[in-house]
Amino acid sequence: MAAGGGSVRCASALVLMSILLLPVSSASYSHDLISTINHDSDAFTQGLEIQDGRMFESTGLYGKSQLREISIADGSLLRHVDLPPTVFGEGLTIIEDRILVLTWKSGIIMEFYRDNFTKIRDHELIGEGWGMCSFDDRVIVSNGTDRLAILDPSSLATIGNLEVRGLGNYVWDLNELECNGDIILANQWMTPFVHVISSSDGTLLSTMDFSDLPSGSSGDHNEVLNGLAWDKDRGGYWVTGKNWTKMHLVEIQVESNAANSITSAEGWNLSNLNYAEALFLFLLLTSLVTFIVGFPSTLSTNEEED
């Protein structure tokens, strides 16, 4: 019995230590405004993405939806193609030399050649399309819920889903997306909030508030944040919205857990502890283990004496 009790206490100590050493995914993020350029206030922005230093935008509304290329230097429109008036354009993403444009309720994803905007084909889309981004091996699609669909980048067949959960929070209305490194940024529709999501398991890592960024000027309730694009060359994200008059380049900083890049949203990393923190952690763990192993032994001895 005594040997068994000791094993239980040791196991409890190990479990406690494991819990203490689990990565913490409660990092918070801040942003610094780096620069601002103009944005076409007639553009009902639905998607934004950059590839090879070129910025592409998709816009919405029936009869006004377009695929556009925009100058990163000054925000001017370089070229565009109108989408059919029967579709409501949504998010876009770029796969090599092809651009995919989502539609809201038409059940299709349109595919264009990037360099001449020539239409290639339509792909079937199950359900509504809201936002889209891509990694090398998969395309991510939002549909206004808390669930992201994972598509094969070649066939665009659905190959999985990500249910976004974490930190006890429930998120919904996931809309414009941006894939970068090991995270997915997802704007929550009709809000200035952008969620930071683990691309591997859908864990909600943090939520950023961009309400300080100047937006549209008309006061229309639809003038909401809806454009996110990672700019590798400038090391920041371009942020704009539906009918906004400006686009903003922001640099993201992790405010806690010693990481300094939004692509390093791994939470607490022991390698980042300084000497004092490491000593404190060692003493804390030693005290806890001593308490767990030693205190019940005293009780057990007393019980036996009784």
Ligand SMILES: [Ca+2]
């Ligand atoms: Ca995007």
